[in-house]
Amino acid sequence: MIRLLIAEDQAMLLSTLATLLDLEDDIEVVERASDGARALAYLKESNLAASSHKQVDIVVTDIEMPKLTGIELAQAIREQGWPTKVIILTTFSRAGYLRRAMDAGVKGYLLKDSPSDELLTAIRKVAKGGRSISPELMQDAWIEMDPLTNKERQALRLANQGDTTEQIADKLHLSAGTVRNYLSSAASKLNAKNRIEAARIAHQNGWL
């Protein structure tokens, strides 16, 4: 019996997924978490000596969730040395996400763009000790990694909100000129013609 924990903040998907997977003979959904922090809390509890919480074999988790992202959850699990395996289930195929997920030792990574059968296949494969990565992603996986510096990223993020150069400078405790330089260099690195396009590109690649 494969014991699952599902972490997903979109209630509709969480409930349909949990119900459906639980119908399988070899799978038991032991917990549904609406965010990463709750998932982690359950795992902590279940790993105590005399806990009433059932152990979890596999965590199926979204990435973008309130409080704790799926990637952070995976990192925490690895740090604790728990035997629980992680499968990421997310919307976008952003190279940056995949890279960070792999670094966190996840065993599976697939897109919400795939049908539920694939998730089922992935779960069983991972349960047996295998791995399962969406093939569409493998290509992108090693395209150049995040070319942005930290400051560039921060500036871009604020610019993307509509903040003006001055406001960004204020928030980052930099001079306006420096901010302009950062944004300019970010744009040129990304082959964008202005901050808006740069932010769009960065976001699409999970660099933002």
Add this chain to the structure above:
Amino acid sequence: MIRLLIAEDQAMLLSTLATLLDLEDDIEVVERASDGARALAYLKESNLAASSHKQVDIVVTDIEMPKLTGIELAQAIREQGWPTKVIILTTFSRAGYLRRAMDAGVKGYLLKDSPSDELLTAIRKVAKGGRSISPELMQDAWIEMDPLTNKERQALRLANQGDTTEQIADKLHLSAGTVRNYLSSAASKLNAKNRIEAARIAHQNGWL
């Protein structure tokens, strides 16, 4: 027996939802569509005289989909005078969306943020001739409506992609000056200080 068509571009949700609903004794999922255009095509076919396609009682549809949005789909159904009822199932509670949906005569509107039971309840209620609108939304429903003109909206959408004034002018067959005027007036209507912020605000309200 309630005959359903589900239109949803996120494959994972589409497949889990379809499988789950189909398990209900009084519901039959007659078609799964991955975008609005396919859904409409099926409905067209099913409304021909001697069609092999089954009639559809209720369409459950997402809003943001490629090719044809859920709202456009609802409008088309109303225009054709088909008896099919529409339930919108979407992520964000944007006042603009709800308003347009109501105008298009939809019978139900609920958020992906609700558990699947609610969808089930809504489907049965609508099948009996009722309506079902997420209560969270009713408050927002009559906040000020879309202040943007069509051109302003289009210009804003392109600006938001990072398109420059000239490029926007080209795409909309307008002069650069006019585009600037539109963006300026859009920004002032939305109390934004530049096109970026204006686009953000418009998007948050479902006006984009």
Add this chain to the structure above:
DNA sequence: ATAAAAATATGACAAATGTCACCTGGCATT
């Protein structure tokens, strides 16, 4: 057919943004 209202265009100016070359003061290395 005519007047009013809308959509689109122009021009002029201020302000913000993009680009680039070069300056400054740590601070790490040797």
Add this chain to the structure above:
DNA sequence: AATGCCAGGTGACATTTGTCATATTTTTAT
């Protein structure tokens, strides 16, 4: 102490964007 690197800053200039007042054209209403 000398060297070089690096984050941050400056200044100058071109380009783009924002604002507004004022045409011109097209639609709509009467």
